[in-house]
Amino acid sequence: MTQYGQERVELGGPVVSRWLAKIANYLTNELATDLFDTGEAAPARLYTSLQPWQDVLWQVAARAMAWEILGTRRPLPGDLFVTNTIGPESFNALLAGAHVLAQPPAYLSFAWDGPLDGALDCLAEIAMQPDALIVGTPPVLAAARDEALAGSRPSAPIDGGRVALLWDAHTGAGQVLDQWMAGRSVVVIDPRHTPPDSLPQILATEDVDAGLVRYRR
Numbered sequence: 001m002t003q004y005g006q007e008r009v010e011l012g013g014p015v016v017s018r019w020l021a022k023i024a025n026y027l028t029n030e031l032a033t034d035l036f037d038t039g040e041a042a043p044a045r046l047y048t049s050l051q052p053w054q055d056v057l058w059q060v061a062a063r064a065m066a067w068e069i070l071g072t073r074r075p076l077p078g079d080l081f082v083t084n085t086i087g088p089e090s091f092n093a094l095l096a097g098a099h100v101l102a103q104p105p106a107y108l109s110f111a112w113d114g115p116l117d118g119a120l121d122c123l124a125e126i127a128m129q130p131d132a133l134i135v136g137t138p139p140v141l142a143a144a145r146d147e148a149l150a151g152s153r154p155s156a157p158i159d160g161g162r163v164a165l166l167w168d169a170h171t172g173a174g175q176v177l178d179q180w181m182a183g184r185s186v187v188v189i190d191p192r193h194t195p196p197d198s199l200p201q202i203l204a205t206e207d208v209d210a211g212l213v214r215y216r217r
Contacts, residue, residue: 002052004202005167005190009107011053021133022126025063025209028135030125031080031099045070049083051105052167052188058082059173063144065139071170094118101125145181148174150178152215160173160184160210166191168215175215184210 001016003009011019027046046062047070048055059069060156073089074079075200077097083090084105093100102112103122150171165175172188179186187206189199203212 001053001056001185002029002206003051003190004186004187005052005193006105007107009051009053015046016057018131019057019126020061020064021123022138023058023130023131024065024133026126027062027065027067027080040203044068045079047071047073047075047079047081048141049081049085050103051084052172052190053107054082054084054103054105055169056176056188060177063148063173063177064141065135066138066140066144068172069148082122083119086114086119090119091117099118114185130215141177141181145177149178149215150174151217153217154178154214155214155216158182158184158210160207160208162187162208162211163210164189164199164206164208165213173213175213179213 001011001077021185030181032092043196044066045068046058048058050058062069070079075093075098079093079096079098080101081090081093082103084103086102090100090102093214098159101122102116102119104112108169109123111123152171152175161183162185163171165177166176166178167190176186176188187208194202199212
């Protein structure tokens with residue numbers, strides 16, 4: 001997966017696999033398990049405010065573990081909020097009893113740079129998890145993809161092994177997962193940071209043989 005957005009980020013297959021495994025292990029081992037039989041709500045709901053490449057990894061891993069992705073910013077106790085910014089939204093989540101992870105937006109960051117104000121350092125938490133999946137995965141991936149796509153499908157047949165997608169905050173992770181499950185690599189283009197006239201050059205530079213794929217309902 002390659003992202004064009006605030007920065008260009010390129011993640012090969014093994015890197016994506018490690019991220020997904022670490023996140024899935026964290027969600028299951030650290031958050032969704034009541035280790036001390038406290039009776040506290042075990043979170044299984046996630047919402048995010050992240051860069052597209054980060055959003056894809058968190059949403060795909062969470063959906064693969066049968067977590068719910070929240071479409072509204074109304075956290076409940078035990079929910080998980082992963083964000084690039086410490087501010088009013090993270091404070092509100094903490095006040096509601098949600099867990100908050102702060103993840104730096106830059107790809108080459110190693111830790112959160114600044115005060116956490118009650119949140120946890122996302123990279124520090126994830127780094128402690130094994131690189132390989134050590135938790136069982138429910139057989140929900142196809143259903144999770146369909147749910148993430150929210151009824152949308154590619155608007156035309158796709159011929160090629162590498163596609164470009166314009167990032168959509170609501171269905172973008174589902175689109176990436178859909179293409180991965182079809183065996184294709186993906187270039188994610190964030191239109192908020194990428195001018196339209198740069199698209200032809202990006203497609204040529206990235207050898208996108210399947211072109212720009214658009215999803216429609």
